[in-house]
Amino acid sequence: MNHLEQLAHGLREGRGFRHKRDIAAVLPQIAPGATSVPNGDDCAVLPDGSGGHLLFAIEGLMQDFVKTMPWFAGYSGVMVNLSDIAAMGGRALAVVDALWAAEEDTAGQLLAGMRAACERYGVPLVGGHTNLQGRSGQLAVAVMGKASRLISSFAAREGDRLLMAVDLRGRWQDDQPFWNASTDAPPERLRDDLELLPLLAETGLCDAGKDVSMAGVLGTLLMLLECSGVGASVDLARLPRPHGSPAWQDESAVAGQLRWLSAFPSFGFVLSVREANAQAVMRRFEARGIACADIGTVLPGTRLELRLGDQAATLWDLAESAFIGAGVVAQQLRDAA
Secondary structure, X not given: OOHHHHHHHHHHOOHHXXXXXXXXXXXXXXXXXXXXXXXXXXXXXXXXXXXXXXXXEEEEEOHHHHHHOHHHHHHHHHHHHHHHHHHOOOEEEEEEEEEEOOOHXXXXXXXXXXXXXXXXXXXXXXXXXXXXXXXXXXXXEEXXXXXXXXXXXXXXXXXXXXXXXXXXXXXXXXXXXXXXXOOOOOHHHHHHHHHHHHHHHHOOOOOEEEEOOOOHHHHHHHHHHHXXXXXXXXXXXXXXXXXXXXXXXXXXXXXXXXXXXXXXXXXXXXXXXXXXXXXXXXXXXXXXXXXXXXXXXXXXXXXXXXXXXXXXXXXXXXXXXXXXXXXXXHHHHHHHO
């Protein structure tokens, strides 16, 4: 395998990709047509009765994460849900949680982390469920939000420019795949940065995208492509990266390169934007000190193709293997159009 093929192989075999593929077993069992947008998006969406949308997001935290980093797990449980709400063009209204722990200390750290995130982002923690009889710590966090116009995973179009927006003003969280640009940032900045997404939706500059999840930037893009029924080409050399990241040309640095490609950033989004709007969208992020780059283009077909210098590789072909299973939903939408 050449260098690029090694990176593609590492992503396919990584934890983030494996966990996202679990969705394919569950998605067909969720009642179709029960919400305003198809299943497979970042949030469930219901009409609010006045022409807008209610958004519902929920995240469960991995047990090993809860065990080793309970405070940051609690903080992240709120933060990732707020990102999901923003990714769909919404503003968060309230947070609830469900936690299990074997002792009060773990529960206290989880709650302290959630409270800290709620205070910093200005969203109230309004209730939940607590059980201190669990065998180990477990946590799920849900957030309700509201949007007037949506950013959807099902709206990417052929010819769109693919933009990656990510806050690089952070640090790695210990040896974990978490890029933390949140816990030390000014609260006002955190709130105003998330406000960028609903403003992009409301001004009509962007209607398609997702927040970067544990599958990393390329796994997140793959979910977007599957939902929208399209393919894409991405140039890895264009991806914004933290200062000091190993050079793409260094073929001995595959592990370090995969770390960033697999990273879950506290603020990271992949947006599919009409070409005429791409520069305006990038300027919005750059004006707030957030890195934003044009990393590729949306193409017809089913493949996510990667390029790096003179190398090319197929990361995934959705015609050969589903990723989260949203392709059936996307086809139904196209048939009904």
